[in-house]
Amino acid sequence: MINVTLPDGSQRQYEDGASPADVAESISKSLAKAALAAKVNGELYDLNRPLDGDAEVAIVTARDKEGLELIRHDAAHVLAQAVQEMYPDTQVTIGPVIDDGFYYDFAREKPFSTEDFERIEKKMEEIIDQDYPIVREVWSKEDAIETFKKIGEDYKAQIIDDIIPPGEPITVYKQGDWFDLCRGPHLPSTGKLPKAFKLMKLAGAYWRGDHRNEMLQRMYGTAWANEKDLKAHLLRIEEAEKRDHRRIGAQLDLFHLDGTAAAGSVFWHANGYTVWRQLEAYMRRRLDAEGYDEIKTPQLMDSVQWEKSGHWGKYRENMFIVPDFIPEGEEGVEISVPEDAKLMALKPMNCPAHVEVFKQGQKSYRDLPIRLAEFGCCHRNEPHGAIHGIMRVRQFTQDDAHIFCREDQIVEESIKFCRLLESVYRDFGFEEIAVKLSTRPDVRAGSDQVWDRAEKGLKDAVDAAGLPCDILPGEGAFYGPKLEFQLTDAIGRVWQCGTLQLDYVLPERLGAEYTASDGTKQRPVMLHRAILGSMERFIGILIEEFAGAFPLWLAPAQVIVATITSDADEYAEEAARTLRAAGLRVEVDTRNEKINYKVREHSLRKVPVIAVVGQREADDRKVALRRFGSQGQEILGLDEAASKIAAEATPPDLKRSGDE
Template identity: 50%
Template sequence: MHAQDHRALGNRLDLFHQQQEGPGMVFWHPRGVALWRVIEDHIRRRMRRAGYREVRTPQILARSLWERSGHWEKFGEDMFALEVEGRALAVKPMSCPCHIQIFNKRVRSFRDLPMRYFEFGAVHRSEPSGALHGLFRTRGFVQDDAHVFCREDQVEAEVRRFCRIQTALYADFGFDEVEVRFSTRPEVRAGSDDVWDRAERSLEAAARAAGLDPILQPGEGAFYGPKLEFHLKDRLGRSWQCGTVQLDFVLPDRLDAAYHDEANGSSRPVILHHAVLGSLERFIGILLEHHDGHLPPWLAPEQVLVASINKEAAPYACKIEQALADAGLRVAFDDGPDTLPRKIVEARERGIPLIAVIGKREARERTVALRHRDGRQEILELAQAVARIAEAATGPVG
């Protein structure tokens, strides 16, 4: 395992680990959860601003639901199944049938559409042990799963809306090169050829209206509909498939989703399945390798280290720590006996981008010696230092 491997970086940065007692699962450490929450909250803000409403659905459902949706026939061998009190159940591998249940719980009108749901949905898939690979391939993971229930004439506007979200979010995380691919009907699929013709025409037209020029991938669509795949290029030139937009005429029919149309009749909605990152675990692995562990200040689990270099400076250093924490920053504190060079090395090893050095002079003059990741140093008054660090650690507007 090389030093730039996300598993080595995760260990060095104390973010997560995996072990034999949880095959294909992840143990997230406090610093890893801090990173996770920053990513999740940033996506949540973007989605809410775009009109999506957050939901949460069960982990275990009756197998009969997955049979009706077609997932059991397609993915049954890869699902965790169990029986409780004589009833066949299954752990969810994806969230789409669950979101349809929420849509179906009320009588819907054409005036309600489009309805946009999103969920950070924990899912599980029985991946073969030989396929498991750190955060890139796990048995338990969380998807940023979104579904839009709309009319067919609303598809174009909804695809354009979501493409804007994706482009902004990828840029936020440092990915500027994005390739889009258009995946068409697979050999094994649900729905008639007429339905697929309609779905493929509609999604391709929406993609082009959104300014995309997708590369054709014949036969790579989902079993229920065609999809757009968004591939990110990292600093090493590798391509990673992350986001998807899938157009679905099949599941609304299979799971009896309906709304009252303008003629006071009953019509099926169209479903757009969306994900920006796909698996959050996998994306964090990609992100760590893309930045070689040196995450930008807004993402870093700890954004600034307050390093006291002698006992006399410790009380003032504590005051600095509190001021930075009060400003909403994620702060680490070190008043141990190590030398300043050693503290700086350890902070860099932990991926902390900013270091506030506090010694006798700083305590006496009520200043902060601020060191940046790129080697720049500056002496600032306390209020200036808090403002400068807060500015450096501010992320993209969500």
């Protein structure tokens, strides 16, 4: 007999060879009907796979995260089966689950079209209706290679040959006459797959991600537990497209991108750079108030520094490297770089440079903590295919800082950082903040005792700050654990922005030290931290969060003074001067256009306040205020309007300090 422990702690006995399906059936018919798979001693199992012995068993349904991943995994297999039945000349390669869906890479001479999607989806539904049992089989490596080669699946044969060690068994899953190499698990049958899926787009993808290999066709899809969830997802995508920072950036004249002139770098226009300056000024005030010293370090550093820090070995292929030599020769003659030329590199991160600043002069335990901040411009050689608008670029500016402290200061400094980060996010309207604590990886520097203290310190910090925290076992950095801070935007998307990483290694490698109370030389602990992450990406998030309608304090133009008739032109200029004197960013529109046209045009620019003036307003020294998103208007005296709008436009941190 087999003893099975259920999630509620209760135990049941089953005959040898019983499966999770038998367990579900014994609990209730409704659970058996909803069951998709099971967690057996923490490992996902096919529902019909026999239990090996006594086990802890939890039934997985579509309501579980694992259940949704299984649905998406099976949707990928059903897609591949449908494509090969419709287009027999197609080879399948890989088809993993991704966020919100799946994709499959196909090798086929004739290109697919999105016009094929509807027919393929119908074929997928037919396969679901056939309710083919999904059967797990174990093959030898040799038999698998031979079988896949025999049916013309050369890519599958190559995967098996390259990845699977000799003698290791291979699992293959069959559904009807179609089969695929897969670790599993899978649903019990194709009929268990909800018809809540949709094919989304096509893209090119190199075989195994190598540009030297063949180009494949990648077909993306999304799959959900039910039709309601699918429709909600499609609505989110529609809303996200409306909020796309690239489209809004062009509409509001914030920035442009030019892949020919400067791939992966942003050309900031006056409007966009105004947002940048306000954001930077806000962060600078917050850092000043928290006792940070702002510094500026070189962008180009000798490769020796990167070798010492360990980044050269890990990041060199993603660094822009420059030979340090003076070229000689006539103009127009090709210059060759000497083999012994020293190498320099544009910095991909700021931390080694900050250690160099810390090392200048003698440091005592009384000097700690030392908090060094920098709006540091960094460069990373991202692949062209990975670049995305201003969200992922090659040149970016981090709101970076490093805290050098004693071990007994880790918790206190971490708490301060968490509270600062929480306050900053809430100033931008992000109320939902989640924290992930990544703990020690298998390969790491430092003793278990040091890691115990570091992990406990970070966990105590987020608990004291009142922030929720999930543990990600084994995902910490080589040199220490890290906190990742995620915020949720207006349409439910999650963005990972802030980080706090605890580092014992870099101070050791670069020779940072301080004099302890007993006169000995000690290594400081280094806390790497960022709140926004990168200025470019955070501005992109804000553009999409506000759909371009920035809060008044961030808006490029805060007020437009628009005239009804040319008789009010002189008064419009006076009104603009008064508003500017109150500290507002103001533009004047005296064009010979109808006022409704002007209001509509500036509303499309999402200007927060339009101050309409005509002869009557000029005579009474008043303005008619129209707010973005509101149909009404408010008539105020000019001085009162300037005072009121200026108060509303005060950045949140200054507003708080004024209230205290």
